[in-house]
Every structure is written in structure tokens, then in C-alpha cells.
Amino acid sequence: MSLEIEVQLIAVLVAAACALPGVFLVLRRMAMLSDAISHTVLLGIVLGYLITRDLASPLLFIGAAATGVLTVSLVELLNRTGLVKEDAAIGLIFPVLFSIAVILISRYTGNVHLDIDRVLLGELAFAPFDRLTIAGLDLPRALVVGAVVLLLNLLLLGLFYKELKLATFDAGLAAALGFAPTLIHYGLMSVVSITAVSAFDAVGSILVIALMVGPPAIAYLLTDRLAMMLLLSVAIGALSAIGGYWLAYWLNVSIAGAMASVVGALFLIAYLLAPERGLLAIGVRRERQRWEFAQQMLTLHLLNHEGSDTALTESTSDHLTTDMRWSPAFAAAVLRRAEQAGLVQQHDKLLLLTDRGRRVAQEASLR
Numbered sequence: 001m002s003l004e005i006e007v008q009l010i011a012v013l014v015a016a017a018c019a020l021p022g023v024f025l026v027l028r029r030m031a032m033l034s035d036a037i038s039h040t041v042l043l044g045i046v047l048g049y050l051i052t053r054d055l056a057s058p059l060l061f062i063g064a065a066a067t068g069v070l071t072v073s074l075v076e077l078l079n080r081t082g083l084v085k086e087d088a089a090i091g092l093i094f095p096v097l098f099s100i101a102v103i104l105i106s107r108y109t110g111n112v113h114l115d116i117d118r119v120l121l122g123e124l125a126f127a128p129f130d131r132l133t134i135a136g137l138d139l140p141r142a143l144v145v146g147a148v149v150l151l152l153n154l155l156l157l158g159l160f161y162k163e164l165k166l167a168t169f170d171a172g173l174a175a176a177l178g179f180a181p182t183l184i185h186y187g188l189m190s191v192v193s194i195t196a197v198s199a200f201d202a203v204g205s206i207l208v209i210a211l212m213v214g215p216p217a218i219a220y221l222l223t224d225r226l227a228m229m230l231l232l233s234v235a236i237g238a239l240s241a242i243g244g245y246w247l248a249y250w251l252n253v254s255i256a257g258a259m260a261s262v263v264g265a266l267f268l269i270a271y272l273l274a275p276e277r278g279l280l281a282i283g284v285r286r287e288r289q290r291w292e293f294a295q296q297m298l299t300l301h302l303l304n305h306e307g308s309d310t311a312l313t314e315s316t317s318d319h320l321t322t323d324m325r326w327s328p329a330f331a332a333a334v335l336r337r338a339e340q341a342g343l344v345q346q347h348d349k350l351l352l353l354t355d356r357g358r359r360v361a362q363e364a365s366l367r
Helices: 003-027 031-052 058-080 086-108 116-121 124-129 141-169 171-176 181-222 226-251 255-273 279-305 328-340 355-366
Strands: 131-134 137-140 344-347 350-353
Touching: 003 031, 003 124, 003 141, 003 181, 003 226, 003 255, 031 058, 031 086, 031 181, 058 086, 058 181, 124 137, 124 141, 124 181, 124 255, 131 141, 137 141, 141 171, 141 181, 171 181, 181 226, 181 255, 226 255, 255 279, 279 328, 279 344, 279 350, 279 355, 328 344, 350 355
Parallel strands: none
Antiparallel strands: 131 137, 344 350
16 A cells, blocks of 8 residues: 555544544534644643653553543533633633643653644654554554544444434433433543544644534534534545645645645535525525515505505505615516516506415414
């Protein structure tokens, strides 16, 4: 297997692993916690190294995951005081923990391959050179770790799908049914921490955030179904990984930066063109509602004067500009649409409701 393929496989596995817990972060409106966790895990890595003096020690991984959970606990502890909101609590906690890690790195690990640029940006191009042998196969360590974490996330999702879904959409009902929303929450945060730590060395914290938040946010714009959102998030993450790799190849730029840029570009496309939630769809829907409302106002106006002595003057096309305060062009457009919809008939300048138009006016008057 060539290095190019290995780099892309690593990126796809990391993207898929990050997207799965990221869906629940986005749905819970806790996306910025991924930012906090992906930075503060550095403190656990540094402390683990200072204790063991071994970059390969499992204690680094354990310490990083524990620091992620600690971050969540401190944020919630501060939020529970009622003095600050959750976003402010995140903004207070994670810079403190991250800055402590930066200070420790600069003070005690100057001669060790543990630097801030590597932490923030990672370097996927070098990931295939750190290898291990499993069952006679020579594989990149990052590929093995990414596959294991992805399988773990899939297993946990399969086992606790109903609990996660219920606790995410209705924590009160989950508690009433005997589930433990707090336990589920911390379990999810533990998975987020483990996923972030596993991807940390290969892709850096910036790309972890992009892959954990971007694909789920895009999927959220495209579907209302949780299962479909999970599938779309994984697919979009994989597409971003492969597209970002080749963009970096063509432009000779950072792979992580290119992948994050592709995520941003895909989000912009979805934000503009998503079938239901995109800006274009919202604009079209609002424009349609504007015309529908104007036609309802027209039918109500005609119904109010229908059969009265004022009908000959009030129910005319010329009178719409004065009584409805519409411009002549807008009044003509509304009248044309109402005729096409079978709501109104025009005899000379006199406007008459059809049976359908009368029903629409009556329904509108009851609202």
C-alpha cells in the first residue's frame, strides 16, 4: 500500500470516528466542548510524559482522556453556579488548562518531540512512518488506532443508541424512564475525549475540531432523522478527508488545513443550498409565503364586502391600491396569482370570489 493511500485511509478513519460523537455534540448544542477538549487533552499528555518520561507510555493516553472529562466537569461545575453561562464557562476553563500545558511544554520538554505546532496542526504526511506489526502486517500506528477507535465508537453507538437518542432529545423523559442522563452525558464526553486523543497525534487539534463539528453540522442542515444524520456525517467527513488531501497535494499546502477548508466549503454549500434549511430554500419559502399571505388578504377583503352595498366600489382591482395600500404593480401581481390559483374571477374590474377562494378566506378568518 502506497503512502498516499495510507494517509488518506488514516484521514478517513479519523474523520468517521470524530463524526459519530460529533453528531450528539451538535444536537446537544455543545459543539464548542470539542474545541475545549481537543486543546485541554494536551495537559494530560504533558503530565503523563512528565511522570513516565516515555512518549509511548499508555499513561499519556489515559491522562489525556481523563483531562477531557475533567474539562467537561469543570465547565459544568462553573455553569451550575449560575454566575456564567456555558459558553463563558468553556471560554474560561479551556484556556487555563491549555495554557498550563503550554507552559509545562516550554519549561520541561524543550528537548522532546512535543511542540505546539505539532499539537495544533499535526502532520498527516508523517503518520505512515510510525509503524507497528500486527499479525505479520506492517501498518501505520495511526491507521490501527483510528480503526480501533472507529470500531469502538460504532460498538458503543449500537449498544446505547436508544439511550443516547432519548437523553439527547428529552433528558427529562429519559430520567423518568429510569435512564441516567448524567451518566450518559459523561459517557459521551469520555468517548469524545478518547476520540480526540486518538486523532490528536496524527491530525492535530484544529482538524479534530473541524471533523467533529463540521460534518455533523452539515448533516444537520440536510436531514431531520438521527440515523441518516449519522450516516451523512461519516460520508461527509470521509469526503472532506479525501478532498482535502488532494487539494493539499495540488496546492502544496498543509494537509490538515486543506481538509478543514474543504469542511468549511461543504458547510457553506449546504448552508446556501440545503433543501429545507438552506438560505436559498428559506428565501424561496418566505417569498412563497409572502404571496400566499397577500392572496389570503385579498380573499378576506373580498369576503368582507361580498353581497354588501360597497362591493361595487370596494371589490374592484383599482381599489386594491388604496384600501390594501399595495402598489399597482404588486396588486396586479397578487391578482394574477389569485386568478391562476382559482381563488378570484374578474369581470371587467369587479372581483368575485370562487368557491375555492371563499373557503380559503373562511379558513384564514378562523386562524
